[in-house]
Amino acid sequence: MREFVRLLLGRRARLRWVHLILGGALAMPYVFVGATAVGPLTGSQNVFGDFGLQLASFAVALPLAAVTSLFPLTRPLESSAVRWLCGVDAERLVYGPARARGAKARTAAWFTLHLGFGGVIAGMSLAVPPFAGVLIALPLFAWLRDSRLGLPEILDRSWALALSPVAGLACLVALAGCAAGAGALLAHLAPRLLGPAPEDRLAAAEARAADLAVRNRLARELHDSVGHALSAVTLQASAARRVLDSDPEFVREALAAIEDTTRRTVAELDTVLGVLRDGDAPGTGPAPTLAGDLDGLLRRVRASGLRVTATVTADPAALPPALSREAYRIVQEGLSNCLKHAAAPSRVTLHITATDDHLTITVENPLGTPTPCRPGGGHGLRGIADRTRLLGGTTEAGPTKHHTWRLQTHLPLKDPT
Structure with a gap:
Protein backbone atom coordinates (compact mmCIF):
# COMPACT_ATOMS: atom_id res chain seq x y z
CA MET A 1 0.00 0.00 0.00
CA ARG A 2 2.80 2.39 0.90
CA GLU A 3 4.49 1.71 -2.44
CA PHE A 4 1.22 2.39 -4.26
CA VAL A 5 0.81 5.73 -2.48
CA ARG A 6 4.43 6.61 -3.26
CA LEU A 7 3.90 5.93 -6.95
CA LEU A 8 0.82 8.17 -7.02
CA LEU A 9 1.81 10.95 -4.62
CA GLY A 10 5.56 10.59 -3.98
CA ARG A 11 8.00 13.42 -4.57
CA ARG A 12 8.87 12.29 -8.10
CA ALA A 13 5.20 11.85 -9.01
CA ARG A 14 4.39 15.30 -7.67
CA LEU A 15 7.22 16.93 -9.63
CA ARG A 16 6.08 15.20 -12.80
CA TRP A 17 2.55 16.43 -12.09
CA VAL A 18 3.92 19.98 -11.87
CA HIS A 19 5.68 19.39 -15.18
CA LEU A 20 2.37 18.37 -16.77
CA ILE A 21 0.56 21.39 -15.36
CA LEU A 22 3.30 23.62 -16.80
CA GLY A 23 2.61 21.95 -20.14
CA GLY A 24 -1.07 22.77 -19.74
CA ALA A 25 -0.21 26.39 -18.98
CA LEU A 26 1.97 26.53 -22.10
CA ALA A 27 -0.91 25.07 -24.12
CA MET A 28 -3.41 27.79 -23.11
CA PRO A 29 -2.22 30.51 -25.57
CA TYR A 30 -2.41 27.99 -28.40
CA VAL A 31 -5.91 26.95 -27.27
CA PHE A 32 -7.04 30.58 -27.35
CA VAL A 33 -5.68 30.93 -30.87
CA GLY A 34 -7.46 27.69 -31.83
CA ALA A 35 -10.70 29.06 -30.34
CA THR A 36 -10.50 32.15 -32.54
CA ALA A 37 -10.46 29.83 -35.55
CA VAL A 38 -13.08 27.33 -34.33
CA GLY A 39 -15.60 30.00 -33.26
CA PRO A 40 -16.11 31.64 -36.69
CA LEU A 41 -16.06 28.26 -38.44
CA THR A 42 -18.83 26.88 -36.23
CA GLY A 43 -20.73 30.14 -35.79
CA SER A 44 -20.47 29.84 -32.01
CA GLN A 45 -20.19 32.93 -29.81
CA ASN A 46 -19.04 30.98 -26.75
CA VAL A 47 -16.51 28.32 -27.70
CA PHE A 48 -15.54 27.59 -24.11
CA GLY A 49 -19.13 26.92 -23.13
CA ASP A 50 -19.26 23.82 -25.32
CA PHE A 51 -17.05 20.85 -24.40
CA GLY A 52 -16.91 19.63 -28.01
CA LEU A 53 -15.74 23.02 -29.25
CA GLN A 54 -13.14 23.10 -26.48
CA LEU A 55 -11.75 19.81 -27.77
CA ALA A 56 -11.76 21.18 -31.32
CA SER A 57 -9.82 24.26 -30.17
CA PHE A 58 -7.35 21.99 -28.39
CA ALA A 59 -6.92 19.89 -31.55
CA VAL A 60 -6.14 23.03 -33.56
CA ALA A 61 -3.70 24.20 -30.87
CA LEU A 62 -1.40 21.17 -30.96
CA PRO A 63 -0.19 21.58 -34.60
CA LEU A 64 0.49 25.24 -33.85
CA ALA A 65 2.59 24.18 -30.86
CA ALA A 66 4.53 21.74 -33.04
CA VAL A 67 5.42 24.54 -35.46
CA THR A 68 6.56 26.95 -32.75
CA SER A 69 8.73 24.21 -31.20
CA LEU A 70 11.23 24.93 -33.98
CA PHE A 71 12.29 27.99 -31.98
CA PRO A 72 15.97 27.30 -31.00
CA LEU A 73 15.43 27.65 -27.25
CA THR A 74 12.67 25.04 -27.11
CA ARG A 75 14.88 21.99 -26.69
CA PRO A 76 17.24 23.56 -24.09
CA LEU A 77 14.31 24.74 -21.97
CA GLU A 78 12.40 21.47 -22.27
CA SER A 79 15.51 19.41 -21.48
CA SER A 80 16.19 21.46 -18.37
CA ALA A 81 12.57 21.07 -17.22
CA VAL A 82 12.68 17.31 -17.84
CA ARG A 83 15.93 16.99 -15.94
CA TRP A 84 14.70 18.76 -12.82
CA LEU A 85 11.02 17.78 -12.78
CA CYS A 86 10.88 14.38 -14.43
CA GLY A 87 14.02 12.89 -12.87
CA VAL A 88 15.76 12.04 -16.15
CA ASP A 89 19.56 11.80 -16.00
CA ALA A 90 21.30 14.83 -17.46
CA GLU A 91 23.60 12.64 -19.60
CA ARG A 92 20.61 11.28 -21.50
CA LEU A 93 19.47 14.71 -22.70
CA VAL A 94 20.76 17.31 -25.13
CA TYR A 95 20.78 20.94 -24.05
CA GLY A 96 21.67 22.63 -27.31
CA PRO A 97 19.28 23.84 -30.02
CA ALA A 98 18.00 21.27 -32.49
CA ARG A 99 19.93 21.70 -35.76
CA ALA A 100 19.35 18.60 -37.85
CA ARG A 101 15.99 17.81 -39.40
CA GLY A 102 15.54 14.66 -37.34
CA ALA A 103 16.32 16.49 -34.10
CA LYS A 104 13.79 19.18 -34.97
CA ALA A 105 11.13 16.55 -35.70
CA ARG A 106 11.77 14.81 -32.36
CA THR A 107 11.65 18.13 -30.52
CA ALA A 108 8.32 18.99 -32.18
CA ALA A 109 6.93 15.58 -31.23
CA TRP A 110 8.04 16.04 -27.62
CA PHE A 111 6.63 19.56 -27.34
CA THR A 112 3.31 18.40 -28.78
CA LEU A 113 3.13 15.50 -26.34
CA HIS A 114 4.08 17.69 -23.40
CA LEU A 115 1.40 20.26 -24.19
CA GLY A 116 -1.16 17.60 -25.14
CA PHE A 117 -0.82 15.51 -21.99
CA GLY A 118 -0.29 18.64 -19.94
CA GLY A 119 -3.48 20.24 -21.21
CA VAL A 120 -5.52 17.14 -20.40
CA ILE A 121 -4.02 16.64 -16.92
CA ALA A 122 -4.23 20.35 -16.13
CA GLY A 123 -7.90 20.38 -17.12
CA MET A 124 -8.54 17.32 -15.00
CA SER A 125 -6.68 18.89 -12.09
CA LEU A 126 -9.01 21.89 -12.24
CA ALA A 127 -12.28 19.97 -12.69
CA VAL A 128 -11.95 16.69 -10.80
CA PRO A 129 -11.09 17.88 -7.24
CA PRO A 130 -14.18 20.16 -6.89
CA PHE A 131 -16.45 17.44 -8.31
CA ALA A 132 -14.91 14.83 -6.01
CA GLY A 133 -15.28 17.18 -3.05
CA VAL A 134 -19.01 17.58 -3.77
CA LEU A 135 -19.47 13.82 -4.01
CA ILE A 136 -17.70 13.27 -0.70
CA ALA A 137 -19.69 15.98 1.10
CA LEU A 138 -23.05 15.20 -0.54
CA PRO A 139 -24.39 12.82 2.16
CA LEU A 140 -23.45 15.27 4.91
CA PHE A 141 -25.12 18.43 3.63
CA ALA A 142 -28.77 18.51 2.57
CA TRP A 143 -28.44 21.90 0.93
CA LEU A 144 -25.97 20.37 -1.58
CA ARG A 145 -28.57 17.79 -2.55
CA ASP A 146 -31.29 20.43 -2.80
CA SER A 147 -29.18 22.79 -4.92
CA ARG A 148 -28.74 19.98 -7.46
CA LEU A 149 -25.57 21.56 -8.98
CA GLY A 150 -26.22 19.66 -12.18
CA LEU A 151 -25.61 16.29 -10.50
CA PRO A 152 -27.08 13.14 -12.09
CA GLU A 153 -30.50 12.08 -10.85
CA ILE A 154 -29.22 8.69 -9.73
CA LEU A 155 -27.71 10.41 -6.70
CA ASP A 156 -31.26 10.89 -5.37
CA ARG A 157 -31.37 7.22 -4.52
CA SER A 158 -30.23 6.27 -1.05
CA TRP A 159 -27.72 3.61 -2.08
CA ALA A 160 -26.10 5.96 -4.63
CA LEU A 161 -25.95 8.71 -2.03
CA ALA A 162 -24.21 6.37 0.40
CA LEU A 163 -21.63 5.43 -2.22
CA SER A 164 -20.97 8.97 -3.44
CA PRO A 165 -18.02 9.54 -0.99
CA VAL A 166 -16.42 6.37 -2.33
CA ALA A 167 -16.94 7.64 -5.88
CA GLY A 168 -15.39 10.97 -4.92
CA LEU A 169 -12.31 9.30 -3.47
CA ALA A 170 -12.10 7.08 -6.58
CA CYS A 171 -12.12 10.20 -8.76
CA LEU A 172 -9.19 11.65 -6.81
CA VAL A 173 -7.26 8.38 -7.04
CA ALA A 174 -8.00 8.20 -10.77
CA LEU A 175 -6.73 11.75 -11.22
CA ALA A 176 -3.50 10.95 -9.35
CA GLY A 177 -3.13 7.74 -11.36
CA CYS A 178 -3.60 9.55 -14.68
CA ALA A 179 -1.08 12.22 -13.68
CA ALA A 180 1.44 9.61 -12.51
CA GLY A 181 0.98 7.52 -15.64
CA ALA A 182 1.27 10.47 -18.01
CA GLY A 183 4.33 11.75 -16.13
CA ALA A 184 6.02 8.33 -16.26
CA LEU A 185 5.27 8.04 -19.99
CA LEU A 186 6.80 11.43 -20.73
CA ALA A 187 9.85 10.60 -18.58
CA HIS A 188 10.25 7.37 -20.57
CA LEU A 189 9.97 9.15 -23.93
CA ALA A 190 12.17 12.14 -23.03
CA PRO A 191 15.56 10.47 -23.69
CA ARG A 192 14.33 9.27 -27.08
CA LEU A 193 12.92 12.61 -28.18
CA LEU A 194 15.20 15.06 -26.35
CA GLY A 195 18.26 12.83 -26.10
CA PRO A 196 21.29 12.72 -28.39
CA ALA A 197 20.81 11.49 -31.93
CA PRO A 198 23.43 9.21 -33.52
CA GLU A 199 25.20 12.25 -34.96
CA ASP A 200 25.19 13.87 -31.52
CA ARG A 201 26.70 10.76 -29.97
CA LEU A 202 29.33 10.66 -32.71
CA ALA A 203 30.20 14.31 -32.11
CA ALA A 204 30.44 13.69 -28.35
CA ALA A 205 32.65 10.64 -28.91
CA GLU A 206 34.92 12.63 -31.21
CA ALA A 207 35.14 15.40 -28.61
CA ARG A 208 36.04 12.89 -25.90
CA ALA A 209 38.62 11.27 -28.18
CA ALA A 210 40.16 14.65 -28.95
CA ASP A 211 40.25 15.52 -25.26
CA LEU A 212 41.83 12.16 -24.45
CA ALA A 213 44.42 12.66 -27.18
CA VAL A 214 45.36 16.05 -25.72
CA ARG A 215 45.61 14.54 -22.24
Whole structure:
Protein backbone atom coordinates (compact mmCIF):
# COMPACT_ATOMS: atom_id res chain seq x y z
CA MET A 1 0.00 0.00 0.00
CA ARG A 2 2.80 2.39 0.90
CA GLU A 3 4.49 1.71 -2.44
CA PHE A 4 1.22 2.39 -4.26
CA VAL A 5 0.81 5.73 -2.48
CA ARG A 6 4.43 6.61 -3.26
CA LEU A 7 3.90 5.93 -6.95
CA LEU A 8 0.82 8.17 -7.02
CA LEU A 9 1.81 10.95 -4.62
CA GLY A 10 5.56 10.59 -3.98
CA ARG A 11 8.00 13.42 -4.57
CA ARG A 12 8.87 12.29 -8.10
CA ALA A 13 5.20 11.85 -9.01
CA ARG A 14 4.39 15.30 -7.67
CA LEU A 15 7.22 16.93 -9.63
CA ARG A 16 6.08 15.20 -12.80
CA TRP A 17 2.55 16.43 -12.09
CA VAL A 18 3.92 19.98 -11.87
CA HIS A 19 5.68 19.39 -15.18
CA LEU A 20 2.37 18.37 -16.77
CA ILE A 21 0.56 21.39 -15.36
CA LEU A 22 3.30 23.62 -16.80
CA GLY A 23 2.61 21.95 -20.14
CA GLY A 24 -1.07 22.77 -19.74
CA ALA A 25 -0.21 26.39 -18.98
CA LEU A 26 1.97 26.53 -22.10
CA ALA A 27 -0.91 25.07 -24.12
CA MET A 28 -3.41 27.79 -23.11
CA PRO A 29 -2.22 30.51 -25.57
CA TYR A 30 -2.41 27.99 -28.40
CA VAL A 31 -5.91 26.95 -27.27
CA PHE A 32 -7.04 30.58 -27.35
CA VAL A 33 -5.68 30.93 -30.87
CA GLY A 34 -7.46 27.69 -31.83
CA ALA A 35 -10.70 29.06 -30.34
CA THR A 36 -10.50 32.15 -32.54
CA ALA A 37 -10.46 29.83 -35.55
CA VAL A 38 -13.08 27.33 -34.33
CA GLY A 39 -15.60 30.00 -33.26
CA PRO A 40 -16.11 31.64 -36.69
CA LEU A 41 -16.06 28.26 -38.44
CA THR A 42 -18.83 26.88 -36.23
CA GLY A 43 -20.73 30.14 -35.79
CA SER A 44 -20.47 29.84 -32.01
CA GLN A 45 -20.19 32.93 -29.81
CA ASN A 46 -19.04 30.98 -26.75
CA VAL A 47 -16.51 28.32 -27.70
CA PHE A 48 -15.54 27.59 -24.11
CA GLY A 49 -19.13 26.92 -23.13
CA ASP A 50 -19.26 23.82 -25.32
CA PHE A 51 -17.05 20.85 -24.40
CA GLY A 52 -16.91 19.63 -28.01
CA LEU A 53 -15.74 23.02 -29.25
CA GLN A 54 -13.14 23.10 -26.48
CA LEU A 55 -11.75 19.81 -27.77
CA ALA A 56 -11.76 21.18 -31.32
CA SER A 57 -9.82 24.26 -30.17
CA PHE A 58 -7.35 21.99 -28.39
CA ALA A 59 -6.92 19.89 -31.55
CA VAL A 60 -6.14 23.03 -33.56
CA ALA A 61 -3.70 24.20 -30.87
CA LEU A 62 -1.40 21.17 -30.96
CA PRO A 63 -0.19 21.58 -34.60
CA LEU A 64 0.49 25.24 -33.85
CA ALA A 65 2.59 24.18 -30.86
CA ALA A 66 4.53 21.74 -33.04
CA VAL A 67 5.42 24.54 -35.46
CA THR A 68 6.56 26.95 -32.75
CA SER A 69 8.73 24.21 -31.20
CA LEU A 70 11.23 24.93 -33.98
CA PHE A 71 12.29 27.99 -31.98
CA PRO A 72 15.97 27.30 -31.00
CA LEU A 73 15.43 27.65 -27.25
CA THR A 74 12.67 25.04 -27.11
CA ARG A 75 14.88 21.99 -26.69
CA PRO A 76 17.24 23.56 -24.09
CA LEU A 77 14.31 24.74 -21.97
CA GLU A 78 12.40 21.47 -22.27
CA SER A 79 15.51 19.41 -21.48
CA SER A 80 16.19 21.46 -18.37
CA ALA A 81 12.57 21.07 -17.22
CA VAL A 82 12.68 17.31 -17.84
CA ARG A 83 15.93 16.99 -15.94
CA TRP A 84 14.70 18.76 -12.82
CA LEU A 85 11.02 17.78 -12.78
CA CYS A 86 10.88 14.38 -14.43
CA GLY A 87 14.02 12.89 -12.87
CA VAL A 88 15.76 12.04 -16.15
CA ASP A 89 19.56 11.80 -16.00
CA ALA A 90 21.30 14.83 -17.46
CA GLU A 91 23.60 12.64 -19.60
CA ARG A 92 20.61 11.28 -21.50
CA LEU A 93 19.47 14.71 -22.70
CA VAL A 94 20.76 17.31 -25.13
CA TYR A 95 20.78 20.94 -24.05
CA GLY A 96 21.67 22.63 -27.31
CA PRO A 97 19.28 23.84 -30.02
CA ALA A 98 18.00 21.27 -32.49
CA ARG A 99 19.93 21.70 -35.76
CA ALA A 100 19.35 18.60 -37.85
CA ARG A 101 15.99 17.81 -39.40
CA GLY A 102 15.54 14.66 -37.34
CA ALA A 103 16.32 16.49 -34.10
CA LYS A 104 13.79 19.18 -34.97
CA ALA A 105 11.13 16.55 -35.70
CA ARG A 106 11.77 14.81 -32.36
CA THR A 107 11.65 18.13 -30.52
CA ALA A 108 8.32 18.99 -32.18
CA ALA A 109 6.93 15.58 -31.23
CA TRP A 110 8.04 16.04 -27.62
CA PHE A 111 6.63 19.56 -27.34
CA THR A 112 3.31 18.40 -28.78
CA LEU A 113 3.13 15.50 -26.34
CA HIS A 114 4.08 17.69 -23.40
CA LEU A 115 1.40 20.26 -24.19
CA GLY A 116 -1.16 17.60 -25.14
CA PHE A 117 -0.82 15.51 -21.99
CA GLY A 118 -0.29 18.64 -19.94
CA GLY A 119 -3.48 20.24 -21.21
CA VAL A 120 -5.52 17.14 -20.40
CA ILE A 121 -4.02 16.64 -16.92
CA ALA A 122 -4.23 20.35 -16.13
CA GLY A 123 -7.90 20.38 -17.12
CA MET A 124 -8.54 17.32 -15.00
CA SER A 125 -6.68 18.89 -12.09
CA LEU A 126 -9.01 21.89 -12.24
CA ALA A 127 -12.28 19.97 -12.69
CA VAL A 128 -11.95 16.69 -10.80
CA PRO A 129 -11.09 17.88 -7.24
CA PRO A 130 -14.18 20.16 -6.89
CA PHE A 131 -16.45 17.44 -8.31
CA ALA A 132 -14.91 14.83 -6.01
CA GLY A 133 -15.28 17.18 -3.05
CA VAL A 134 -19.01 17.58 -3.77
CA LEU A 135 -19.47 13.82 -4.01
CA ILE A 136 -17.70 13.27 -0.70
CA ALA A 137 -19.69 15.98 1.10
CA LEU A 138 -23.05 15.20 -0.54
CA PRO A 139 -24.39 12.82 2.16
CA LEU A 140 -23.45 15.27 4.91
CA PHE A 141 -25.12 18.43 3.63
CA ALA A 142 -28.77 18.51 2.57
CA TRP A 143 -28.44 21.90 0.93
CA LEU A 144 -25.97 20.37 -1.58
CA ARG A 145 -28.57 17.79 -2.55
CA ASP A 146 -31.29 20.43 -2.80
CA SER A 147 -29.18 22.79 -4.92
CA ARG A 148 -28.74 19.98 -7.46
CA LEU A 149 -25.57 21.56 -8.98
CA GLY A 150 -26.22 19.66 -12.18
CA LEU A 151 -25.61 16.29 -10.50
CA PRO A 152 -27.08 13.14 -12.09
CA GLU A 153 -30.50 12.08 -10.85
CA ILE A 154 -29.22 8.69 -9.73
CA LEU A 155 -27.71 10.41 -6.70
CA ASP A 156 -31.26 10.89 -5.37
CA ARG A 157 -31.37 7.22 -4.52
CA SER A 158 -30.23 6.27 -1.05
CA TRP A 159 -27.72 3.61 -2.08
CA ALA A 160 -26.10 5.96 -4.63
CA LEU A 161 -25.95 8.71 -2.03
CA ALA A 162 -24.21 6.37 0.40
CA LEU A 163 -21.63 5.43 -2.22
CA SER A 164 -20.97 8.97 -3.44
CA PRO A 165 -18.02 9.54 -0.99
CA VAL A 166 -16.42 6.37 -2.33
CA ALA A 167 -16.94 7.64 -5.88
CA GLY A 168 -15.39 10.97 -4.92
CA LEU A 169 -12.31 9.30 -3.47
CA ALA A 170 -12.10 7.08 -6.58
CA CYS A 171 -12.12 10.20 -8.76
CA LEU A 172 -9.19 11.65 -6.81
CA VAL A 173 -7.26 8.38 -7.04
CA ALA A 174 -8.00 8.20 -10.77
CA LEU A 175 -6.73 11.75 -11.22
CA ALA A 176 -3.50 10.95 -9.35
CA GLY A 177 -3.13 7.74 -11.36
CA CYS A 178 -3.60 9.55 -14.68
CA ALA A 179 -1.08 12.22 -13.68
CA ALA A 180 1.44 9.61 -12.51
CA GLY A 181 0.98 7.52 -15.64
CA ALA A 182 1.27 10.47 -18.01
CA GLY A 183 4.33 11.75 -16.13
CA ALA A 184 6.02 8.33 -16.26
CA LEU A 185 5.27 8.04 -19.99
CA LEU A 186 6.80 11.43 -20.73
CA ALA A 187 9.85 10.60 -18.58
CA HIS A 188 10.25 7.37 -20.57
CA LEU A 189 9.97 9.15 -23.93
CA ALA A 190 12.17 12.14 -23.03
CA PRO A 191 15.56 10.47 -23.69
CA ARG A 192 14.33 9.27 -27.08
CA LEU A 193 12.92 12.61 -28.18
CA LEU A 194 15.20 15.06 -26.35
CA GLY A 195 18.26 12.83 -26.10
CA PRO A 196 21.29 12.72 -28.39
CA ALA A 197 20.81 11.49 -31.93
CA PRO A 198 23.43 9.21 -33.52
CA GLU A 199 25.20 12.25 -34.96
CA ASP A 200 25.19 13.87 -31.52
CA ARG A 201 26.70 10.76 -29.97
CA LEU A 202 29.33 10.66 -32.71
CA ALA A 203 30.20 14.31 -32.11
CA ALA A 204 30.44 13.69 -28.35
CA ALA A 205 32.65 10.64 -28.91
CA GLU A 206 34.92 12.63 -31.21
CA ALA A 207 35.14 15.40 -28.61
CA ARG A 208 36.04 12.89 -25.90
CA ALA A 209 38.62 11.27 -28.18
CA ALA A 210 40.16 14.65 -28.95
CA ASP A 211 40.25 15.52 -25.26
CA LEU A 212 41.83 12.16 -24.45
CA ALA A 213 44.42 12.66 -27.18
CA VAL A 214 45.36 16.05 -25.72
CA ARG A 215 45.61 14.54 -22.24
CA ASN A 216 47.80 11.69 -23.49
CA ARG A 217 50.03 14.11 -25.34
CA LEU A 218 50.42 16.29 -22.25
CA ALA A 219 51.19 13.21 -20.16
CA ARG A 220 53.89 12.14 -22.62
CA GLU A 221 55.40 15.61 -22.74
CA LEU A 222 55.50 15.89 -18.95
CA HIS A 223 56.93 12.40 -18.55
CA ASP A 224 59.62 12.89 -21.16
CA SER A 225 60.72 16.41 -20.24
CA VAL A 226 60.32 16.41 -16.46
CA GLY A 227 61.18 12.73 -15.98
CA HIS A 228 64.36 13.04 -18.03
CA ALA A 229 65.36 16.23 -16.24
CA LEU A 230 64.87 14.73 -12.77
CA SER A 231 66.86 11.62 -13.69
CA ALA A 232 69.71 13.71 -15.11
CA VAL A 233 69.74 16.17 -12.20
CA THR A 234 69.71 13.33 -9.66
CA LEU A 235 72.72 11.64 -11.27
CA GLN A 236 74.58 14.94 -11.69
CA ALA A 237 74.03 15.87 -8.06
CA SER A 238 75.07 12.38 -6.90
CA ALA A 239 78.24 12.46 -8.99
CA ALA A 240 79.09 15.96 -7.73
CA ARG A 241 78.60 14.90 -4.12
CA ARG A 242 81.00 11.95 -4.51
CA VAL A 243 83.85 14.08 -5.90
CA LEU A 244 83.10 17.28 -4.02
CA ASP A 245 86.51 17.39 -2.33
CA SER A 246 88.66 15.72 -4.99
CA ASP A 247 87.48 17.28 -8.27
CA PRO A 248 86.07 20.83 -7.85
CA GLU A 249 86.14 21.37 -11.62
CA PHE A 250 83.79 18.45 -12.22
CA VAL A 251 81.54 19.74 -9.47
CA ARG A 252 81.31 23.14 -11.17
CA GLU A 253 80.45 21.50 -14.48
CA ALA A 254 77.82 19.33 -12.81
CA LEU A 255 76.24 22.31 -11.07
CA ALA A 256 76.21 24.23 -14.37
CA ALA A 257 74.57 21.26 -16.08
CA ILE A 258 71.98 21.07 -13.30
CA GLU A 259 71.24 24.78 -13.69
CA ASP A 260 70.89 24.47 -17.47
CA THR A 261 68.72 21.34 -17.22
CA THR A 262 66.32 22.81 -14.67
CA ARG A 263 66.03 26.12 -16.55
CA ARG A 264 65.15 24.37 -19.80
CA THR A 265 62.75 22.01 -18.05
CA VAL A 266 60.90 24.88 -16.37
CA ALA A 267 60.49 26.51 -19.79
CA GLU A 268 59.17 23.25 -21.29
CA LEU A 269 56.85 22.76 -18.32
CA ASP A 270 55.45 26.26 -18.80
CA THR A 271 54.84 25.47 -22.46
CA VAL A 272 52.97 22.27 -21.64
CA LEU A 273 50.91 23.84 -18.85
CA GLY A 274 49.98 26.69 -21.18
CA VAL A 275 47.90 24.21 -23.16
CA LEU A 276 45.86 23.52 -20.03
CA ARG A 277 44.92 27.16 -19.50
CA ASP A 278 41.77 27.97 -21.45
CA GLY A 279 42.38 30.93 -23.66
CA ASP A 280 46.06 31.22 -22.76
CA ALA A 281 48.76 31.40 -25.36
CA PRO A 282 51.58 28.83 -25.32
CA GLY A 283 54.35 29.34 -22.81
CA THR A 284 57.82 30.71 -23.19
CA GLY A 285 58.78 28.77 -26.27
CA PRO A 286 58.11 25.84 -28.58
CA ALA A 287 58.94 22.24 -27.73
CA PRO A 288 62.59 21.26 -28.42
CA THR A 289 63.54 19.52 -31.66
CA LEU A 290 66.50 17.56 -32.99
CA ALA A 291 67.56 20.56 -35.04
CA GLY A 292 67.35 22.94 -32.10
CA ASP A 293 68.68 21.03 -29.10
CA LEU A 294 70.25 17.66 -29.94
CA ASP A 295 73.76 18.93 -29.07
CA GLY A 296 72.50 20.46 -25.83
CA LEU A 297 70.73 17.22 -24.89
CA LEU A 298 73.91 15.19 -25.45
CA ARG A 299 75.97 17.69 -23.45
CA ARG A 300 73.64 17.54 -20.47
CA VAL A 301 73.50 13.73 -20.53
CA ARG A 302 77.29 13.49 -20.70
CA ALA A 303 77.55 15.85 -17.72
CA SER A 304 75.64 13.19 -15.75
CA GLY A 305 78.51 10.75 -16.26
CA LEU A 306 77.01 8.81 -19.17
CA ARG A 307 79.49 8.30 -22.01
CA VAL A 308 77.49 8.78 -25.18
CA THR A 309 78.85 8.14 -28.65
CA ALA A 310 76.55 9.77 -31.16
CA THR A 311 76.52 9.13 -34.88
CA VAL A 312 74.18 11.42 -36.78
CA THR A 313 74.07 11.00 -40.54
CA ALA A 314 70.64 12.55 -40.97
CA ASP A 315 70.29 16.30 -41.32
CA PRO A 316 68.10 17.43 -38.39
CA ALA A 317 67.40 20.77 -40.06
CA ALA A 318 65.86 19.00 -43.07
CA LEU A 319 63.33 17.05 -41.00
CA PRO A 320 59.67 18.16 -40.85
CA PRO A 321 59.04 20.10 -37.60
CA ALA A 322 56.61 17.59 -36.10
CA LEU A 323 58.89 14.66 -36.91
CA SER A 324 61.91 16.51 -35.49
CA ARG A 325 60.00 17.26 -32.28
CA GLU A 326 58.82 13.70 -31.72
CA ALA A 327 62.22 12.25 -32.65
CA TYR A 328 63.84 14.52 -30.05
CA ARG A 329 61.49 13.15 -27.37
CA ILE A 330 62.28 9.57 -28.42
CA VAL A 331 66.03 10.21 -28.17
CA GLN A 332 65.53 11.98 -24.84
CA GLU A 333 63.53 9.10 -23.38
CA GLY A 334 66.00 6.53 -24.69
CA LEU A 335 68.93 8.32 -23.05
CA SER A 336 66.89 8.81 -19.88
CA ASN A 337 66.35 5.05 -19.70
CA CYS A 338 70.08 4.58 -20.07
CA LEU A 339 70.69 6.97 -17.16
CA LYS A 340 68.34 4.98 -14.95
CA HIS A 341 69.00 1.38 -15.99
CA ALA A 342 72.33 1.01 -17.81
CA ALA A 343 75.37 -0.64 -16.21
CA ALA A 344 77.81 1.83 -14.61
CA PRO A 345 80.16 3.03 -15.89
CA SER A 346 78.25 2.79 -19.16
CA ARG A 347 78.98 3.63 -22.76
CA VAL A 348 75.90 4.38 -24.83
CA THR A 349 75.76 4.49 -28.60
CA LEU A 350 73.25 6.66 -30.43
CA HIS A 351 72.67 6.38 -34.17
CA ILE A 352 70.36 8.70 -36.09
CA THR A 353 70.28 7.82 -39.77
CA ALA A 354 68.00 8.64 -42.67
CA THR A 355 67.20 6.72 -45.82
CA ASP A 356 64.97 7.76 -48.67
CA ASP A 357 61.78 7.07 -46.73
CA HIS A 358 62.62 6.49 -43.05
CA LEU A 359 64.43 8.05 -40.12
CA THR A 360 65.99 5.42 -37.86
CA ILE A 361 66.91 6.09 -34.23
CA THR A 362 68.94 3.46 -32.35
CA VAL A 363 69.98 3.71 -28.70
CA GLU A 364 72.06 0.84 -27.28
CA ASN A 365 73.70 0.34 -23.89
CA PRO A 366 75.13 -2.54 -21.83
CA LEU A 367 72.65 -4.37 -19.65
CA GLY A 368 72.83 -3.38 -15.99
CA THR A 369 71.27 -4.71 -12.83
CA PRO A 370 67.49 -4.67 -13.22
CA THR A 371 66.03 -1.65 -11.47
CA PRO A 372 62.67 -2.11 -9.78
CA CYS A 373 60.04 0.17 -11.27
CA ARG A 374 58.77 2.84 -8.93
CA PRO A 375 55.02 2.88 -8.21
CA GLY A 376 53.27 4.41 -11.19
CA GLY A 377 56.45 4.36 -13.25
CA GLY A 378 57.54 2.47 -16.33
CA HIS A 379 55.65 4.56 -18.91
CA GLY A 380 58.68 5.61 -20.99
CA LEU A 381 58.64 2.81 -23.56
CA ARG A 382 54.87 3.05 -23.82
CA GLY A 383 55.20 6.77 -24.55
CA ILE A 384 57.78 6.04 -27.26
CA ALA A 385 55.45 3.42 -28.77
CA ASP A 386 52.57 5.92 -28.74
CA ARG A 387 54.62 8.61 -30.44
CA THR A 388 55.88 6.16 -33.04
CA ARG A 389 52.42 4.83 -33.79
CA LEU A 390 51.00 8.33 -34.25
CA LEU A 391 53.73 9.02 -36.79
CA GLY A 392 53.04 5.77 -38.64
CA GLY A 393 56.33 4.14 -37.64
CA THR A 394 57.51 1.09 -35.70
CA THR A 395 59.61 0.61 -32.58
CA GLU A 396 61.43 -2.30 -30.98
CA ALA A 397 63.00 -2.49 -27.55
CA GLY A 398 64.67 -5.35 -25.67
CA PRO A 399 67.87 -7.18 -24.88
CA THR A 400 70.18 -8.45 -27.62
CA LYS A 401 72.42 -11.51 -27.77
CA HIS A 402 75.41 -9.23 -27.11
CA HIS A 403 74.16 -8.47 -23.56
CA THR A 404 73.01 -5.02 -24.51
CA TRP A 405 69.67 -3.26 -24.48
CA ARG A 406 68.61 -1.81 -27.80
CA LEU A 407 65.86 0.67 -28.60
CA GLN A 408 65.28 1.07 -32.32
CA THR A 409 62.62 3.23 -33.92
CA HIS A 410 61.75 3.69 -37.59
CA LEU A 411 59.81 6.83 -38.50
CA PRO A 412 58.49 7.64 -41.98
CA LEU A 413 60.07 10.75 -43.48
CA LYS A 414 56.93 12.75 -44.00
CA ASP A 415 55.25 15.54 -42.12
CA PRO A 416 52.56 13.92 -39.92
CA THR A 417 50.73 17.20 -39.63
